[in-house]
Amino acid sequence: MIEINATILAQILNFLILVVILRAVAYKPVARLLQQRSDKIRDTLDKAEADRKAAEQTLAQYKNQLSDAHKKAQEIVDKANLTARQEHDSAVAETRREIERMKLTAQAEIENERNRAFDEMKSQIISLSLAAAGKIVSKNIDTKENDKLVNEFIAGLNKNMFADLK
Amino acid sequence: MHEIGVRETVNFLGLTFNIETLKMTWLAMGIVILVACLATRNLKAVPQGWQNFVEMIILWLHDQIDAMMGRRGRMLAPFIVGLFMFLLASNLIGLVPLMASPTNDLNTTLGLALLVVVIVHCLGLYFKGGHYIAHFFQPTPVFVVINMIEEIAKPITLAFRLFGNILAGEILIIVLLKLMPIWMPIPSVAWLAFSIFISCVQAVIFTMLSMAYLANAVKEDHAE
Numbered sequence: 001m002i003e004i005n006a007t008i009l010a011q012i013l014n015f016l017i018l019v020v021i022l023r024a025v026a027y028k029p030v031a032r033l034l035q036q037r038s039d040k041i042r043d044t045l046d047k048a049e050a051d052r053k054a055a056e057q058t059l060a061q062y063k064n065q066l067s068d069a070h071k072k073a074q075e076i077v078d079k080a081n082l083t084a085r086q087e088h089d090s091a092v093a094e095t096r097r098e099i100e101r102m103k104l105t106a107q108a109e110i111e112n113e114r115n116r117a118f119d120e121m122k123s124q125i126i127s128l129s130l131a132a133a134g135k136i137v138s139k140n141i142d143t144k145e146n147d148k149l150v151n152e153f154i155a156g157l158n159k160n161m162f163a164d165l166k
Numbered sequence: 167m168h169e170i171g172v173r174e175t176v177n178f179l180g181l182t183f184n185i186e187t188l189k190m191t192w193l194a195m196g197i198v199i200l201v202a203c204l205a206t207r208n209l210k211a212v213p214q215g216w217q218n219f220v221e222m223i224i225l226w227l228h229d230q231i232d233a234m235m236g237r238r239g240r241m242l243a244p245f246i247v248g249l250f251m252f253l254l255a256s257n258l259i260g261l262v263p264l265m266a267s268p269t270n271d272l273n274t275t276l277g278l279a280l281l282v283v284v285i286v287h288c289l290g291l292y293f294k295g296g297h298y299i300a301h302f303f304q305p306t307p308v309f310v311v312i313n314m315i316e317e318i319a320k321p322i323t324l325a326f327r328l329f330g331n332i333l334a335g336e337i338l339i340i341v342l343l344k345l346m347p348i349w350m351p352i353p354s355v356a357w358l359a360f361s362i363f364i365s366c367v368q369a370v371i372f373t374m375l376s377m378a379y380l381a382n383a384v385k386e387d388h389a390e
Contacts, residue, residue, distance in 0.1 A: 003173075006181035007273035010188055012281050018195045018252055023244035026202035030224050031243070 122154075129153055173271070184271055191268040194255040202251070223247070234381040238293065242380055245285075249278070250373040253328070257365030260336050261358060267332045269368075275329040279321035282376045290383030298383070324375055331368045335361040 231239040260267030290298040302313040342354040
């Protein structure tokens with residue numbers, strides 16, 4: 001019942017053949033499939049990780065650009081404000097100067113007008129006085145006395161009557 | 167009903183072969199290959215049906231191998247999966263009436279056990295060289311005797327455990343059928359059911375012990 005014969009060799013050979021066949025037919029395809037699948041899963045995960053990193057990088061870049069743009073816009077607004085204020089100031093100063101100048105011109109004109117009016121009035125007063133005086137003293141007073149009287153009258157006019165015009 | 171213990175033999179090239187054992191072995195091999203082909207015929211990246219089952223077995227086996235043997239063990243995976251499937255088919259075939267297990271012949275079990283032991287020693291020498299021989303003389307040279315007995319006992323226990331279980335199961339099936347009247351099938355049915363369980367357990371035990379022996383030779387030693 002338990003004799004050992006050449007069957008033992010045949011069985012070893014049989015089993016080795018079976019292992020070779022199984023390896024080729026069943027084990028290798030399944031193992032390869034499992035390997036491929038785990039490779040694929042790993043690749044997918046790696047790729048997802050890489051994509052996530054790239055997305056984060058892009059987001060950071062966008063944020064930087066956005067803050068840069070904000071800064072630049074603020075700078076432009078500040079500059080514009082500054083320019084506007086400078087222009088406003090210079091315009092105000094220019095206007096002041098203009099007003100000053102106009103005031104001076106007006107004062108000079110007023111002065112001229114007054115001098116002119118004064119001169120005219122003086123000459124008319126002289127001629128009127130002469131006419132009046134001539135009529136009054138035409139009979140007895142000579143020319144010398146006449147001139148002296150007129151001059152005295154005019155001097156008195158100058159000092160008293162037109163004092164407030166000066 | 168064949169007579170227990172008498173084997174039909176043929177002579178071929180001056181060698182004697184147990185022809186029934188050989189026929190049953192080829193049948194078991196055919197069944198294993200057929201099942202493997204059917205299960206892996208239509209592999210897809212997204213598994214369906216039987217493929218789930220096959221993948222589950224192979225992944226479980228890979229886990230076991232990685233845990234017991236480390237990375238070098240992967241190359242032995244086809245051997246181990248083949249061993250398990252062949253033993254399972256061989257053990258179960260004997261429960262079919264008019265058939266016998268290839269494993270009820272000591273030639274089969276001792277052949278497999280010797281094959282395992284030879285592989286163990288070859289791989290041990292290949293991977294560890296001098297260390298492998300040296301470890302038989304640990305912790306003192308006297309222990310070489312005990313270690314030798316252990317190494318010789320390994321294939322013998324492997325072979326006789328399987329052989330005894332299967333042969334006893336088949337003998338008891340025959341005995342029960344002869345002993346019991348035809349209207350009383352309960353004992354033989356119960357024993358048949360238990361034999362199915364025994365067949366699976368013995369296949370697992372043989373495979374697991376082989377893995378343990380192989381692991382000894384293959385795995386990296388962190389201590390050295």
